[in-house]
Amino acid sequence: MLSGDGMEEYFHSVRLAADRCKGCVNCIKRCPTEAIRIRGGKARIMQSRCIDCGECIRRCANRAKTAITDNLSDLEQYKYNIALPAPTLYAQFSPDIEVRAIIKGLLALGFDEVYEVAKGAEYVSAAVREYIAQGKFEKPAISSACPAVVKLIQVKFPELIDHLIPLDAPVEVAANLARVSHAGQIPSEDIGVWFITPCPAKMTAVRQPLAGEASAVTGTISISEIYGRLLKLITSGANNVEIAEKPDSLGREEASSEGIGWAIAGGESAAVVPKSTMIVHEIHSVSDVLEQIALGKLKDVEYIEALACSGGCIGGPLTVENRFVAEHNMRKRLEHLQKQEELQPPSRIPSPIALKVTKGFEPRSGLKLDEDIVTAMKKLELMQETLRNLPGLDCGSCGSPSCQALAEDIVQGAAREADCVFKLRERVRDMAREMVDLAEKLPQSMEKNDAGREGGDGI
Amino acid sequence: MTMEYGGVWNGCLEMNSRQVIQLEFFLEAGDFSTAGEASSQIKRILQQIGVKAETARRIAIGAYEAEMNVIIHSLGGKMRVAILPDRTDISVEDNGPGIADVKLAMQEGYSTAPDHIRDMGFGAGMGLPNMARCSDEFSITSEVGVGTKIRMVIHHP
Numbered sequence: 001m002l003s004g005d006g007m008e009e010y011f012h013s014v015r016l017a018a019d020r021c022k023g024c025v026n027c028i029k030r031c032p033t034e035a036i037r038i039r040g041g042k043a044r045i046m047q048s049r050c051i052d053c054g055e056c057i058r059r060c061a062n063r064a065k066t067a068i069t070d071n072l073s074d075l076e077q078y079k080y081n082i083a084l085p086a087p088t089l090y091a092q093f094s095p096d097i098e099v100r101a102i103i104k105g106l107l108a109l110g111f112d113e114v115y116e117v118a119k120g121a122e123y124v125s126a127a128v129r130e131y132i133a134q135g136k137f138e139k140p141a142i143s144s145a146c147p148a149v150v151k152l153i154q155v156k157f158p159e160l161i162d163h164l165i166p167l168d169a170p171v172e173v174a175a176n177l178a179r180v181s182h183a184g185q186i187p188s189e190d191i192g193v194w195f196i197t198p199c200p201a202k203m204t205a206v207r208q209p210l211a212g213e214a215s216a217v218t219g220t221i222s223i224s225e226i227y228g229r230l231l232k233l234i235t236s237g238a239n240n241v242e243i244a245e246k247p248d249s250l251g252r253e254e255a256s257s258e259g260i261g262w263a264i265a266g267g268e269s270a271a272v273v274p275k276s277t278m279i280v281h282e283i284h285s286v287s288d289v290l291e292q293i294a295l296g297k298l299k300d301v302e303y304i305e306a307l308a309c310s311g312g313c314i315g316g317p318l319t320v321e322n323r324f325v326a327e328h329n330m331r332k333r334l335e336h337l338q339k340q341e342e343l344q345p346p347s348r349i350p351s352p353i354a355l356k357v358t359k360g361f362e363p364r365s366g367l368k369l370d371e372d373i374v375t376a377m378k379k380l381e382l383m384q385e386t387l388r389n390l391p392g393l394d395c396g397s398c399g400s401p402s403c404q405a406l407a408e409d410i411v412q413g414a415a416r417e418a419d420c421v422f423k424l425r426e427r428v429r430d431m432a433r434e435m436v437d438l439a440e441k442l443p444q445s446m447e448k449n450d451a452g453r454e455g456g457d458g459i
Numbered sequence: 460m461t462m463e464y465g466g467v468w469n470g471c472l473e474m475n476s477r478q479v480i481q482l483e484f485f486l487e488a489g490d491f492s493t494a495g496e497a498s499s500q501i502k503r504i505l506q507q508i509g510v511k512a513e514t515a516r517r518i519a520i521g522a523y524e525a526e527m528n529v530i531i532h533s534l535g536g537k538m539r540v541a542i543l544p545d546r547t548d549i550s551v552e553d554n555g556p557g558i559a560d561v562k563l564a565m566q567e568g569y570s571t572a573p574d575h576i577r578d579m580g581f582g583a584g585m586g587l588p589n590m591a592r593c594s595d596e597f598s599i600t601s602e603v604g605v606g607t608k609i610r611m612v613i614h615h616p
Contacts, residue, residue, distance in 0.1 A: 158506075159516035294502065295495055296520040296589070368509040373544045373615075376508040377478045 012050045013068045013203035014057065018042050020064035025396035027056035027065060032283045033155055033366065037409065038399035049366040051151035052201040053283045053308045054317035067200035067318060070219035072226065075110055078192030078218070082178045083111040084171060087118040087255070087263040087330075088198040088313040089223055092321045095332035097234060099254055105234040106196075109226065113178070115252075117195070118259030120174030123351040125258055125271035127167055132274055132302060138162050140278070140293065140301040143268055145169050148201035148308035149286055150361060157290045158363030163304075166360055170262065171195050171202060173355060175216035180353055195220040198316030201308065222318035256346035257337040264330050265305070265312035274303035281307040281315070369412070383407045391422045480504065480542040486529040486553075494530055498523035501540055505547070510615050518547050518613050521593035524586045525551045525609060531576055536606065546595075549611040557603035565591070565599070 023041040028034075035049035036056060043056075043064065057065040075081045083106045090099055103114045124145070132141060142163045144150050153160050168176075175193045182191060195217050197203060203220040261267030265281040278301050280289045286306045292298060309315035314326040321329070369383075370376035387407040398419040400406035409415035418424050482504075484497040502519035506512075522538065529536045529551060536553030558564045567588045570577075591597040596612035 158512035159519075161512070291499060292495075294516060294519060295498055295523045363512055365509070367503075367506045369507045371509065373508050373510070374478050377480055377542075377544065380480065380504065380507055 012045065012047060012052055013200040013207070014045065014050060014052050014054060015066055015068055016043050016045065017064045017066055020062045021060075022062055022064075023399075024061075025399075025401075026059045026061065028399070028401040029396055030055050030059045031401065032152065032287050034401045034405050035366075036401070037414070038396075046366075048364065049155055051148050051155055051308075052199075052204040053148035053152070054200045055283055057200065057317040067203060067222065069197070069200075069203055069222045069225060069318070070194065072110060072221065074219060075192060075194070079190040080113070080182070080186050081111050081192040081194060082113045082115055083109075083194055083196055084115055084117050084120075084174050084178065084217070085196040086171070086198050086202075086223070086313060087116070087121065087260040088316060088319060088326070089196050090260060090333060091263050091314045091326040091330040092223060092227060092319060093231070093234070093329065095329055095336060099260075101234050102230070105230045108233045109230060111194070115174050115178035116255040116259070117171050117174045118255030118262065120170035120172070120177065121259035121262040121268075121271070122256060122348075123173050123177075123355060124167060124170045125262075125268070126351070127355045128165060128268075128272045128303075131165060131167065132272065137165075139299050140304045141165050142293075142304045142306055144361070145262070145268060146201070146307045146313075147205040148199070148283065149306045151201065151364075152283065152287060152308070153290065154361060154364045155366040156287065157294055158365075159294055160290060161361050161363055163293065164361055167355060169202075169205070170259070172216060173351070176353060177351075179216055192218045194218060196223055196226065197221065198223050198313050198319045199309065200318065223316075224318050224320050227320045253347060257334045257341060258346075260330075260337065261334055263313045264327055265307055267312065268305045269303065272303060276301050277303045277305060279305045281312055282310040283308045369408070379411045383411045386410050386417070389417070389423070390420055393422070395421075397421045478544060480508075480540075482540040482542075484526075484538045484540075486526060486533075486536050486538060488530065488533055488535040490530060494527060495523055497526050497538060501542075501547075504542060508542070510547075514613065514615055517593040518549070521590050521611050521613065522549055524589045524593070525549065525611070528586045528590075529553050531572060533607065544615070546612055546614045549609075549613075551607075551609045551611075553606045555604060555606045557605055558601040558607055559603050561599055561601050 021042045023038050023043070025038065027043055028036045028038060032053060032055060033049045033051055035046045035051070037044050037046065054067065057067060085102065085106060090102060093102060099116075103116075106114050128143070131137065140163060142149075142153070142160065142165065144164045144167060147169065150164060153164060175195070178193055179188060179191060193216060195202060195206065197220040206215045206217045206220055209215050258271045261270055266279050269277040269279055278289070278298065280286050286308060289298075289304070289306065293304070298304070307313065309317070311323045311327055314330060315323040319326065368376065369379045384407075387404055390403040390407060392403050394402040396402075398406050398415065398421065400409050400415060406415055406420060410417060418427065482501065486497075498519045501522050502515050505515035505518060510518075522540070525538060529538070533553035534555050536551065538549065538551045541548040563569055565587050567585060587599070590609065590611060593613065594611040595614045596610070598610045599607065601607040
């Protein structure tokens, strides 16, 4: 149903529920990589350009855009299940509810163990601090924690790939650590490691890792999917009985404010403490800043924390709580934690495993018009000619996000000029004129008769 | 024949039986509001025709520095860009005032930019050296009272 451009080599978790799609243009106009077209009255996602940021999920008034995630029922396929809650999950609850209570809730939900992603974030913070201290990188270093931003760079700013910090994201580190602790005890294939996610990009990153290495995460379950049941378990206190036999995660030291803070914009920078930092969130703003870096600016900035969602992960499309409420919750929680940490500082044990440096991120050629440069140049010329004839209103009625995009689609054989409602009307008008014109031109034989009648000179 | 985002599209001609994309940008003195648009547009075109990211970036940075120089220092001018399958050729011409000592201007850190320009984060004296660094071929000629001409050629590997 979403064959898109047939580029099946990329997996995406953002999908279309075709029956709900009305073919409106809200999503195509907001997509940061112009990856959506309306064809046959339904939105279609171009696989090679989609970065799974979830902006379309947020914009769709008909809730026709969804994200494929796993369900709690998938836990049955594994003998031992570990939950990896994103710190954003904590922000969905009042700061009065302790992290410990949330962990207990997850255990009561059916998980055998919980490993906080915030723990992974602590280790990543330390590794990034070291990476920056070594100074062997192209400034500014760009955080690779947000998978949608990494993919935006792969698709739209491939020249900035070298700026990305070549480290695994906190969730991957957490998954590896969670698995390592069972090495030799439980066969790896019997362990299900589930990320409780605020966003679809993380889902895709698990299925198709950004740097091409297999993920240690089995699957992802959205926060919105489990929120209702989790809230009930937490507030009813009914979870205390069942979890007595699951001591693993409860004996472990809880994540500190440093790791938990990663849920909100500015949290990464607060943990990494670079000499100079820039924090940018919301995908279009991120794109604007990347454009500036591509022009050679911001060389004085050491570290760029770039997040696709407004406000950071707490603004993720698969969360439940309003982004500002979630931010408030998180700030209160952090304040409280930091006070506790003043009295009893967190242990700061170095990572028990070496932090895997990823192979590096590969560019994607989503914007290239053709593999052959001369053909691409010819197509570009044709595109400009086509664009000149279009009205330039960028209305989107043709199903492409702008006249420029329609011109490209026409050149690529994916649309026709008559898809433009204005061009179509022009043609209808011209045809109507021609019809009137033709209607007045009668065959010679009839014209004679007519003239005879009108003239009345009785030939 | 204006392109959607401000530049002039001079067409894609067959020259010596080779394909060329020609672009022309008019740069107004002191007009910071459009600064960077020409360079971003050039980069986009290079991406669309499949020029390697690293090369496209060098071209965009070179073009951006040239654009900024004309806007900051000159009385206005224009930038012509010819994109060929194997190289990009950028020539920038301004209408004065011209550079008295080109050798000095080419030194890193040398700048005649006034304070208000420096306050904006420009005028660090890296413009011309950066342009030279981004190019495979670089030339500059200048005449006081007439203007400055710069040519940058970057090969596509």
